[in-house]
Amino acid sequence: MQYYKKESKLLVAVDCIIFGFNGETIDILLIKRGFEPEIGKWSLMGGFVQPDESPERSASRVLKELTGLENIFMDQCGVFGKPNRETGERVISIVYYALVDKQKYQNTQNDRYESQWFPLKEIPKLIFDHHDMIDQAIRELQSKAALYPILFKLLPEKFTIPQIATIYENVYQITFDKRNFSRKLNASGILIKLNEKDKENSKRGAYYFRINKDLYKEKVMSFIRHLPSWSIE
Amino acid sequence: MQYYKKESKLLVAVDCIIFGFNGETIDILLIKRGFEPEIGKWSLMGGFVQPDESPERSASRVLKELTGLENIFMDQCGVFGKPNRETGERVISIVYYALVDKQKYQNTQNDRYESQWFPLKEIPKLIFDHHDMIDQAIRELQSKAALYPILFKLLPEKFTIPQIATIYENVYQITFDKRNFSRKLNASGILIKLNEKDKENSKRGAYYFRINKDLYKEKVMSFIRHLPSWSIE
Numbered sequence: 444m445q446y447y448k449k450e451s452k453l454l455v456a457v458d459c460i461i462f463g464f465n466g467e468t469i470d471i472l473l474i475k476r477g478f479e480p481e482i483g484k485w486s487l488m489g490g491f492v493q494p495d496e497s498p499e500r501s502a503s504r505v506l507k508e509l510t511g512l513e514n515i516f517m518d519q520c521g522v523f524g525k526p527n528r529e530t531g532e533r534v535i536s537i538v539y540y541a542l543v544d545k546q547k548y549q550n551t552q553n554d555r556y557e558s559q560w561f562p563l564k565e566i567p568k569l570i571f572d573h574h575d576m577i578d579q580a581i582r583e584l585q586s587k588a589a590l591y592p593i594l595f596k597l598l599p600e601k602f603t604i605p606q607i608a609t610i611y612e613n614v615y616q617i618t619f620d621k622r623n624f625s626r627k628l629n630a631s632g633i634l635i636k637l638n639e640k641d642k643e644n645s646k647r648g649a650y651y652f653r654i655n656k657d658l659y660k661e662k663v664m665s666f667i668r669h670l671p672s673w674s675i676e
Numbered sequence: 677m678q679y680y681k682k683e684s685k686l687l688v689a690v691d692c693i694i695f696g697f698n699g700e701t702i703d704i705l706l707i708k709r710g711f712e713p714e715i716g717k718w719s720l721m722g723g724f725v726q727p728d729e730s731p732e733r734s735a736s737r738v739l740k741e742l743t744g745l746e747n748i749f750m751d752q753c754g755v756f757g758k759p760n761r762e763t764g765e766r767v768i769s770i771v772y773y774a775l776v777d778k779q780k781y782q783n784t785q786n787d788r789y790e791s792q793w794f795p796l797k798e799i800p801k802l803i804f805d806h807h808d809m810i811d812q813a814i815r816e817l818q819s820k821a822a823l824y825p826i827l828f829k830l831l832p833e834k835f836t837i838p839q840i841a842t843i844y845e846n847v848y849q850i851t852f853d854k855r856n857f858s859r860k861l862n863a864s865g866i867l868i869k870l871n872e873k874d875k876e877n878s879k880r881g882a883y884y885f886r887i888n889k890d891l892y893k894e895k896v897m898s899f900i901r902h903l904p905s906w907s908i909e
Binding site: 498 | 758
């Protein structure tokens with residue numbers, strides 16, 4: 444292992460971007476940093492990769508520590524490693540995002556980190572390159588969600604079509620024709636309509652749906668067969 | 677910086693998946709590893725991240741060392757960091773893929789690394805988790821190419837529609853209806869037809885095209901407006 448010995452070792456950390464949906468906006472969970480440098484400033488939740496753990500395990504550990512949640516969908520979405528990106532010492536940060544159903548999160552406590560949810564458009568000033576990390580995570584969500592129905596992970600088991608539309612509008616920062624969106628989604632067969640309405644958010648009420656897990660994979664594949672979609676007028 | 681001092685440092689490397697298109701298949705450039713462990717076995721080209729360079733700079737350096745190419749499209753597509761993934765010492769590897777126009781590559785020499793192109797379906801046995809890295813890069817290509825026209829980077833300035841179709845078929849491992857594909861692509865306005873034909877690959881010849889760079893961005897956006905495409909029958 445002579446070849447390895449002459450190489451420098453580096454500090455490696457993970458930072459977690461935790462997305463949640465509150466019914467109207469997609470929010471990110473931030474903490475107040477508890478140590479120097481930059482103590483007391485808003486930050487993503489992170490931690491160092493330990494000798495006995497993989498980076499994805501570090502990310503799960505960090506998520507659990509902050510939210511109490513386990514077995515949550517997480518995916519790696521970037522590496523930030525410019526030599527001077529932190530003011531303290533050089534740290535290479537591997538960035539993960541998590542998609543959390545906020546209904547499941549509500550019961551946990553996080554006084555220790557002074558954690559708080561912020562809508563995407565109201566993110567406060569963050570330390571280091573954490574804003575760039577969030578931008579990168581959103582780009583990653585946009586490209587993954589074009590191929591896989593991952594955004595449903597932000598929703599509870601039963602949800603309404605206006606809720607899905609709002610999530611897509613938040614992620615792609617555009618406005619849909621709601622009737623058209625609803626018609627296409629219904630026609631796709633990927634959703635199963637329940638005999639129950641959400642009456643809190645409109646007079647008429649909106650039917651609840653759940654994902655048709657049998658069709659899930661097949662429908663994703665049927666999208667691929669239509670590629671390259673970006674070239675279709 | 678007391679908090680940082682108690683943390684363990686780790687070896688960090690990059691590995692590069694270099695994709696090229698030879699007209700019929702998408703190929704990957706592999707090398708024979710030049711040091712222990714696993715000396716002489718087929719491997720992706722890699723290198724350690726140096727104290728003064730970002731991981732993306734390491735990846736560009738590694739690509740240039742092997743191919744002589746600079747200013748090539750590269751993107752990070754995964755991190756492999758299980759504590760025992762290498763048999764020597766623990767190394768966290770950040771994986772990048774590059775999309776190379778093989779016409780530009782042909783003039784460079786790589787006797788030093790015994791490098792060789794292999795079609796995706798004929799990859800030899802590789803060291804460590806390098807097969808998983810390639811699988812991950814292909815998934816990343818599939819998802820990025822659903823939103824951005826990055827696959828055109830594998831082509832020279834002028835190219836034919838059958839060439840594009842072959843690239844998409846290789847990446848998604850499916851067979852297109854060629855006439856339909858050609859019709860949609862022509863209708864999209866993203867391509868400009870040249871007054872010149874490739875007569876080497878068919879009797880009738882196939883017209884050469886180039887990308888309409890003015891429309892490029894706009895068309896990508898028009899795709900986004902059709903989301904969620906995966907749900908459309």
